[in-house]
Amino acid sequence: MWNRPAPLRVEKPSLQMKSVGIIGGGIGGVAAAASLHKLGIAATVYERAAELKEVGAGLMLWPNATRVLQSLGLLEQVQFPAGANTHFLVRANCGKILMNIALGDFDVPALCVRRSDLLAALLTAVPPDRIRLGHEFTHLEQTSSKVQVHFANGSTEEHDAVIGADGIRSRVREHVLGICEPVYRGYTVWRGVVTYAGSAIREGYSSETWGRGSRFGILGMGHGWFTWYATANMPRRDPPSLQQRKEELIQRLTGWHEPIPALIESAEFIMENGAFDLPPLPQWTAGRVTLLGDAAHPCTPNLGQGGGMALEDALVFAKCVAGASSLDAALQQYDSLRRHRTRHIQQRSLMMGHIGQWQNPVVVAGRRVVTSLLPAALFEHNFRRVYSYES
Ligand SMILES: Cc1cc2nc3c(=O)[nH]c(=O)nc-3n(C[C@H](O)[C@H](O)[C@H](O)COP(=O)(O)OP(=O)(O)OC[C@H]3O[C@@H](n4cnc5c(N)ncnc54)[C@H](O)[C@@H]3O)c2cc1C
Structure with a gap:
């Protein structure tokens, strides 16, 4: 079990923190800026890209993540265009339902959102002049009271503290x-976004279908839109052309239940990424610099929690800074509140990936029998432990 955060004071900051620099304008970096601004602490996001944008796919936000959005006053904005999910089905590739997991009655919903909608909502909580585009971080220097941050465009900025929210291949971490x-981790993940009007998907039910060394997931984004993902064991590779990706997937998943072939066929764009993570890091903080989101604890996508962890980090970090008497104390508190939980998610996600990617026919047949016999309540209990976290 991880430590549940003790209630933190969020009134006037007692620590005289004038400015925080955030490297990376993804979900984590922008959420950190939004959280800090909400608590009255100036934060500037430096993003290397010329514009802030997220890939087109959907993102599952479980109640632990939507609770963060609620704290930031952004839940309604995100909820409107998104799809609510109430159940999660595990299916065999013939279509048989092996397990029906009720996600439970939480104070906030489980939503599948377009990544771009989430980022747009987070950006409404950050003053536009606090987002600096075209700023690629190169290196930094620390003194006892400041951090000087250098960028590839030749500019230098100074902050009291810096957060590296620059993703799985973090330059700040390096x-x-x-x-x-x-x-x-030995498998590839494809993603697509489609509309679907047939009867093979029940509203509010997301699902993951298990085959031999392959899976296919379907998540409802609301208003007839769905995001799907597929996985397959294979050596690391550079993605082939879009048409080849589609042909390969159709071939790999021939004979899988409806509407899987139709969802693949109708995708206009299919993204392909390898499944990567990092073993938990021994430390996140060095002096006045710390890490957040994928830079701190990248995990495989099996629990759909990477973005949720970045949102949790952001709010917890802001509360720690707002409530502490010194930066050291704030960073220590952030570390102690977040490390155990994110380690647990990283390890569980890795394990779920191993089990989901089993390929041996005997082992896969055994998994199918065990899954259909296990009580769903066992999984509901485990889900509840993850989703009830309050940042
Ligand atoms: C296939 C797949 C499915 C997933 N599904 C889910 C899901 O359903 N739910 C969920 O919660 N999570 C999911 N995730 C995980 C989620 O996408 C990540 O955890 C999340 O995007 C991490 O956000 P971040 O802000 O930490 O990093 P990123 O989103 O990677 O953002 C980092 C930002 O930093 C910028 N940057 C990088 N280097 C520099 C530099 N040197 N200088 C300046 N800027 C820089 C980048 O341009 C980028 O904008 C999934 C991941 C994958 C791969």
């Missing part, structure tokens, strides 16, 4: 902790 290369 700079302050040494090189930590992400580990490829």
Whole structure:
């Protein structure tokens, strides 16, 4: 079990923190800026790209993540265009339902959102002049009271503290902790977004279908839109062309239940990424610099929690800074509140990936029998432990 955060004071900051620099304008970096601004602490996001944008796929936000959005006053904005999910089905590739997991009655919903909608909502909580595009972080220097941050465009900025929210291949992490290369976990993940009007998907039911060394997931994004993902065991590779991706997937998943072939066929764009993560890091913080989101604890996508963990980090970090008497104390508190929980999610996600990617026919047949016999309540209990977290 991880420590549940003790209620934190969020009134006027007692620590005289004038400014925080955040490297990376993804979900984690922008959420951190939004959380800090909400608590009255100035934060500037530096993003290397010329515009802030997220890939088109859907993102599952479980109640632990939507609770963060509620704290930021953004839940309604995100909820409107999204799809609510109440159940999760585990299916065999013939279509048989092996397990029906009720996600439970939480104070906030489980939503599948377009990543771009989530980012747009988070950006409404950050003053536009606090987002600096075209700023690629190169290195930093620390003194006892400041951090100087240098960018590839030749500019330099100074902050009281810096957060590296620059993703799984974090340059900030490399700079302050040494090189930590992400580990490829032996399978590839494809994603697509489609509309579907047939009767093979029940409203509110997301699902994951298990085959031999392959899975296919379907998540409802609301208003007739769905995001799907597929996985397959294979050596690390550079993605082939879009048409080849589609042909390969159709061939790999021939004979899988409806509407899987139709969902693949109708996808206009299919993304392909390897499944990478990192073993839990021994430390996140060096002096006045710390890490957040995928830079701190990248995990495989099996629990759909990477973005949720980044949102949790963001709010907890802001509360720690707002409530502490010194930066050291704030960073220590952030570390102690977040490390155990994110380690647990990283490890559980890795394990779920191993089990989901089993390929041996005997083992897969055994998994199917065991899954159909296990009580769903066992999984509901485990889900509840993850989703009831309050940042
Ligand atoms: C296939 C797949 C499915 C997933 N599904 C889910 C899901 O359903 N639910 C969920 O919660 N999570 C999911 N995740 C995980 C989620 O996408 C990540 O955990 C999340 O995007 C991490 O956000 P982040 O802000 O930490 O990093 P990122 O989103 O990677 O953002 C990092 C930002 O930093 C910028 N940057 C990088 N280097 C520099 C630099 N040197 N200088 C300046 N800027 C820089 C990048 O351009 C980028 O904008 C999934 C991941 C994958 C791969």
